[in-house]
Amino acid sequence: MTDWRSDLELITDAARQAGAVAMQHFRQSPEVWWKNEGRSPVSAADYAANAVLETVLRSARPEYGWLSEETEDTSCRLERETLFVIDPIDGTRAFIAGLDTWCVSVAVVHLGKPVAGVLVAPSLDEEFSASEAGEATRNGVPIRVSRHIAGDHLRLAVAEDLLNRLDPLFVRDVERIKHVPSLAYRLAMIADGRIDGTLVKRNAHDWDLAAADLILERAGGSLVDLAGERLVYNRAKVSHDELCAATNADLPRLLRHLGLGLQG
Incomplete structure (x- = not known):
């Protein structure tokens, strides 16, 4: 190794x-x-x-x-x-x-x-x-990702138009975070526990993601596509479709709701 x-x-x-x-x-x-x-x-x-x-x-x-x-x-x-x-x-x-x-x-x-x-x-x-x-x-x-206490809101960096398409019962428990222009820095915010997850819109590129992806992984989170699959880098095509990043504990629930929202 x-x-x-x-x-x-x-x-x-x-x-x-x-x-x-x-x-x-x-x-x-x-x-x-x-x-x-x-x-x-x-x-x-x-x-x-x-x-x-x-x-x-x-x-x-x-x-x-x-x-x-x-x-x-x-x-x-x-x-x-x-x-x-x-x-x-x-x-x-x-x-x-x-x-x-x-x-x-x-x-x-x-x-x-x-x-x-x-x-x-x-x-x-x-x-x-x-x-x-x-x-x-x-x-x-x-650093480590956040650990929730029962009743805590899920702190998400999500576009407002997308959030409005999700289940109102889910949205009720979401604290929407103000937009952070740097995608890499936004992923680092999940890694050090300041937020719990984010949606990455279509057309992010390898260079936006690769370093922050590893930092998030080693801190206890994941960056995946909406099927839950990890990214592969250095392909002929270096852009990606919609992605989701979150703590490993929050990822399944977030993927489920984001997937339904994008399909709706």
Whole structure:
């Protein structure tokens, strides 16, 4: 069994460097462009952070494949058993708006599964990390998902229009959480017990998910599709359909209600 701790140390150092570069642009009105037919913003900070990550990581592990939101994708990565999966700034809209909830997301994926992952949120002075056989941590301290007391509300990050389609008896016990633009950070919030679950809308990508997926798993939660299946990374198609993330205790009930809501 491979020990991925050295890779975790490598990606943590690289993510910190990228976060420091991004902070030089934060709240400094960086230049912004629009991609995907004007639906998705990208800033000069995204490109600068991506350049740091690519320089550090590809020189350290030239045999690894590469998948980043801000690097043109090629089929070469499909030939590699191991690759880096990168989002130089997850939560670009928050970053551009001057909000703190954005992070650098870096994962090592091996045979379709994340085996090392780190989220660096420099504006919040937070770091989340995990390796395949280790604990999930926040700023070096082990974290676990929440444990409910009877009668507690389920704290969910769910779009209001979807919540309104669910069983009113279920909704009565839900505390809806204000939208968090960074999907990776939202998953980390489940991992450290601040919320209990979330629905991930269609078209999230490997780079949004891989690092946070592993952190959540090692903290006692899961990210799955609506059939309850874990994700496979480094496929030809890197986007995903609707997903659900929650504590392992809450996942079955949440999947049942979300599945019915989406089908209704």
